[in-house]
Amino acid sequence: xxxxxxxxxxxxxxxxxxxxxxxxxxxxxxxxxxxxxxxxxxxxxxxxxxxxxxx
Numbered sequence: 906x907x908x909x910x911x912x913x914x915x916x917x918x919x920x921x922x923x924x925x926x927x928x929x930x931x932x933x934x935x936x937x938x939x940x941x942x943x944x945x946x947x948x949x950x951x952x953x954x955x956x957x958x959x960x
Contacts, residue, residue, distance in 0.1 A: 913941060913949060 914936040919929040935941060941949070950956040 911953070913946075 915933045916936050917931050917933050920932055922930055924930050947958055950960070951958060
């Protein structure tokens, strides 16, 4: 299956809390060493997600 090559790279981490099924809940954060500034995030959302500045 092809992988996406554009967009924001992120890491998935388990949380200490568990969901209803007993599995740990997950959260994401930008990949280590590849953090984006707020302006870069706004530009990405504007270009790829059709969101206006501030949305």
